[in-house]
Amino acid sequence: MSTHITVDPVTRIEGHLRIDVEIDGGVVTKAWSSGQMFRGIERILQGRDPREAWIFTQRFCGVCTTVHAIASVRAVENALKLEIPPNAQYIRNLIVAAHAMHDHIVHFYQLSALDWVDVVSALKADPIKTAALAASISDWPGNSRQEFQAVKDRLAGFVAKGQLGIFTNGYWGHPAMKLAPEVNLLAVTHYLQALDYQRKANQVVAILGAKTPNIQNLAVGGVANAINLDNDSTLNMSKLYQVKDLLDGMKAFIEQVYFVDVCAIAAMYADWLKYGSGVTNYLAVPDFPTDTKGAAFDMPGGTIFNGDLAGVKPISSFEDPYFQKNVSESIAHSWYDGDWQRHPYEEDTVPKYTPYDADKKYSWIKSPRFDGHVMQVGPLAEVLVAFAQGHEPTKRWASRTLETAGKVAGATLTPAVLHSTLGRHAARMIRTAVICELATKHWGLLAENIGKGDTRIFNEPVFPKGEQQGFGFHEAPRGTLSHWIVIEDGKIKNYQAVVPSTWNAGPRDAKNQPGPYEASLVGNPVANPELPLEVLRTVHSFDPCIACAIHTLDVDGAEIATVKAL
């Protein structure tokens, strides 16, 4: 067998996001968000057995596998009015909690921290000063002088060999990079340590889900984790304690590292608590059900309009008509046949491509609306909705975050600063800390329930003749996810997934209301249009689940640079 020296790019095809912005006087004045790939995967589900829909839906996306599996089984259970045993609910909750913690840590350290952290500047850091700085803000044992020295040496070795590896192509030395060398070294060190905690969260999913990615343990009606505390091949005491140990490890990292790093970056880039708010209508669905039918939750959901927290309106059950009736999708500016706005049960997915035209059709993404309103979804929406309803852990972590960041910044920070680019990062961290507590709680509920002798995991689904409709939602790492199913005589007749990145990345609708990405970019400063780091900061703050190429236009509309997003 021969081998070749050069590598063709190894492709991962998950769709691309294209962002176009117009800049005037160093500020973004208009923005367009376009999904560049048609999927329409829902269509392959038509005619299949609803009990296996989740096996296919978790392949929609290679990163968000678990969330599409959960939303799918919830949709079918909703259509059948099928409750699931408490153990099944707790096991599902533990899996989604571990997945969410994993996803958020990866997003902050591996995918977005380098928008704020200048890796090359870390070479100028003094490891002794870095350790002193770290000790002043956290007790984390991984913050030793030796650790910082080792990372600095390793970094220097990479630079000396001319291979900065993963960090090649960064915006090093960009005028918008402001952290001191010591803070940069601290962050690079945590970037490396985060790899380990990413693995711990993954192990929880693997133990409970039998495999990750693509869990195997779900079923419409419950889970497939046989429980027998004395049997090696089932969910037993030893596996439960393995999960607990992993959760404890995650908790330490989240509270002593992730929390501290986000507070520090928010304080040192306090300007970015002013930019990037965009749409201040928020939608989050309740999650972490504590009962068998989804009428009681440990994480609240609801809507907020125009940033008015006092006017929060709750979404309170898996059957809540307030959610069910108000979701629709518009294709006015999307490459589908027609220009309708329809409820997901009534939708179809008939592609009709025409050349990109910002005034007409310019995206494969549809535009979901809630009672006709554009909504921002994601951790910020969830945190604000929970905060507004007095959710204790959310209030506690949000207050701690604002206090700590405020102390470092030498300013008083109020919840209003969360409507911003860095507010989205802060909210993601707050959510992670809250979920970590909830995971521990639901681990306790599971252990207690099994201890009482309840080993039930599954209720058999029964499909009546005729048509049933159902929807299942899940507050996923990127926000509100809902699956909508129409079943006829036990087969899938229609299936639609309204996904978080659609809510946020969708194009304008029939009323020309811009989507959240589009709105959030307006007003962002851009120091150098050829290196639009600031645009990326805001787009990244949403945790986009699609690839990205930035086209920068000058005010005359002529293209002056095509900049690949980094």
Next chain:
Amino acid sequence: MTTPTIYVLGLGNVLMGDDGVGPAVVRAFEAEYIVPPDVEVVDLGTPGLDLSPWLADAKRVIIVDTVKSDLPPGTLRLYKKDDLLVRSPSPRVSPHDPGLKETLLALEFAGRAPSEIALVGVVPGVIEMNLELSKPVQAAIPKAVHAVVAALERFGVDVKERPNPLGQQAWWASNKLLVESR
């Protein structure tokens, strides 16, 4: 339980036509061959950075994936670890972008990358929503399976043919009900 030190990983989205060739090849490999307990064969889908736990755990890794090329669909291209480290990474934007190369570079920086990697690359034809592979890519599967066997043997693994090969058809291309009634 033996902890695996060698992984055979199939990457790709089985819902997207030829993008699913990685999972299809590992599925076909498992149907024909038996490996010792220190080797684990996994269809990983499109894990993005979630690939890192698999690479960081392993001494040696064989990866089957699509590779972009002007060569005809179904062409096999083989690479080693050093080949994957040469070029700078692609844009880092979404969790999907950091693929194999980026994960590998991050682990290399952390000092925890596998010592040896064999990438069995297949040039795809049609990547669009479809549960089946295109004809030339389907036809490349036996060659790709042999390349996996050859790579394992180079790693000193004793690969045995199954006396009774399992069914070849992948679950995603099957019309059989996947969920057995309990």
